Amino acid sequence: MTSSGTSSAAGDLPREESTDPLPEAMTGVLGAYERHLVSERDLTPHTVRAYVADVAGMLDHASRLGHTDVTTIDLRTLRSWLAKQQTLGLSRTTLARRATAARVFTAWLARTGRAAQDAGASLGSPKKHTSLPPVLRADEASDLIRAAADRADDGSPVGLRDVAMLELLYATGIRVGELTGLDVDDIDRERNVVRVLGKGRKERTVPFGRPAARALDFWLKHGRPQLAVPGSGAAVFLGARGGRIDQRAVRTMVHRRIADVPGAPDIGPHGLRHTAATHLLEGGADLRSVQELLGHASLATTQLYTHVTTDRLRRAYQQAHPRA
Numbered sequence: 001m002t003s004s005g006t007s008s009a010a011g012d013l014p015r016e017e018s019t020d021p022l023p024e025a026m027t028g029v030l031g032a033y034e035r036h037l038v039s040e041r042d043l044t045p046h047t048v049r050a051y052v053a054d055v056a057g058m059l060d061h062a063s064r065l066g067h068t069d070v071t072t073i074d075l076r077t078l079r080s081w082l083a084k085q086q087t088l089g090l091s092r093t094t095l096a097r098r099a100t101a102a103r104v105f106t107a108w109l110a111r112t113g114r115a116a117q118d119a120g121a122s123l124g125s126p127k128k129h130t131s132l133p134p135v136l137r138a139d140e141a142s143d144l145i146r147a148a149a150d151r152a153d154d155g156s157p158v159g160l161r162d163v164a165m166l167e168l169l170y171a172t173g174i175r176v177g178e179l180t181g182l183d184v185d186d187i188d189r190e191r192n193v194v195r196v197l198g199k200g201r202k203e204r205t206v207p208f209g210r211p212a213a214r215a216l217d218f219w220l221k222h223g224r225p226q227l228a229v230p231g232s233g234a235a236v237f238l239g240a241r242g243g244r245i246d247q248r249a250v251r252t253m254v255h256r257r258i259a260d261v262p263g264a265p266d267i268g269p270h271g272l273r274h275t276a277a278t279h280l281l282e283g284g285a286d287l288r289s290v291q292e293l294l295g296h297a298s299l300a301t302t303q304l305y306t307h308v309t310t311d312r313l314r315r316a317y318q319q320a321h322p323r324a
Contacts, residue, residue: 025069026059029114033105042201054101057081070109074119078102082123099125134265135275141170145211147260160223161237161245162253164215168194169254169269171212173276173294175199176247176269183234187216198295206293 022030033055037048061081062073081102085095106120136144145166152159169179178196186195192213193205208216220236229242239245251268258264265271273294280290 022056022059022063023068026063029070030056030059033108036108051101051104054098055105058102071115073106073115075122078120078123096125099123134267134271135278136264136267138279140261140264141275141279143261144257144264145170148257155222157223157226158240160219162257164219165237165250165253166257167212167215168208169272170276171208172206173273174206175273176250179269180237180245180247180250182236184220184236185234187236189213189217202295204292204295
C-alpha cells in the first residue's frame with residue numbers, strides 16, 4: 001500500500017529531486033535507527049555512517065515518490081530506489097551494499113513494530129563480480145621481508161618496526177586495523193599468539209611463527225624504546241612521533257617495501273592478508289581453521305581463497321603439462 005499521492009502504476013518515477021528535508025516522521029525513525037546501530041548492534045562509527053547514509057538516501061527517494069512515513073514503504077519502492085541508483089552508474093558492489101542496508105533497515109522496522117511487514121525481505125541484490133585478489137608467491141614474501149631487513153641493518157627504530165609489522169602481517173593474516181590496534185599485553189610470547197579485536201569487536205587469538213617472534217622481540221627491546229614518548233601508552237607499533245601508528249602509514253610502508261621486490265604485484269596490507277590465507281591453504285590448512293584465523297564471520301568469505309589457489313594450480317598445469 002502506498003501513501004496518498006503515490007501511484008502504484010508501472011513505470012512510476014519520482015518527482016524531480018529536491019533539497020527538501022525528509023518528512024518529520026521519517027527523520028524521527030532514522031534517528032532511532034541510528035541509535036539502534038550504535039547502542040545495540042555495537043557497529044563501528046564508519047559502518048554506522050554508511051548504513052545511515054544509505055537508508056537516508058532510500059527514504060529521500062521514497063519521500064519524492066510521495067511517502068510521508070516508513071509504514072507505506074513497500075518492495076516496489078525499494079526496487080525503484082535501486083533502479084535509480086543503477087541509472088547513476090554505481091558499481092554492483094555499491095548497489096549490493098545499499099540493498100543490504102535497505103534489508104537490514106526494513107527488518108528492523110518490522111521487528112520493532114514500526115511497519116506491519118518486512119518490505120525488504122524479498123529484495124534481491126546485484127551479484128558482485130568476484131575478482132581474484134593479487135597475492136605474493138612464497139619466494140616473493142620472503143624477498144619482501146629480507147629486503148626490509150636489509151634496510152633495517154642500520155638499527156634504525158623505524159626499520160626494525162617495519163620488519164616486525166611485515167612479519168606479523170604475513171604470519172597472521174590480521175587486518176591492518178587489528179595490527180595498529182595492538183597493545184603490548186596482546187602479545188603472548190610464551191605461546192607465540194597475538195590477541196586481536198576484529199570486526200564487530202569480536203576477539204580472537206592468532207598464532208605466529210618464530211621469524212615473527214624474533215622480529216617482534218627485536219622491535220620491542222631495541223626499536224620501540226627509541227620512539228616511545230610519555231603519550232605512547234601501550235601501543236605495540238609507534239609512529240615516528242611516538243604515538244600509535246595509523247593505518248595509512250602502514251599501508252604506505254607496505255607499498256614502499258613491495259616496490260623493493262622485482263616483479264611482485266603492488267599490494268598493501270590487505271594483500272598480505274590474502275597472501276597469508278592463500279599460503280595456508282596451499283600448505284594443507286583446512287577452510288574452517290583459516291576462517292577462524294582470519295576472523296571471517298562466514299565460511300563463504302574464506303572460500304574465495306580456494307578460487308585463488310585453484311586458479312594458480314590451473315596456470316601451473318597449463319604451463320607445465322604437455323597435454324594442457
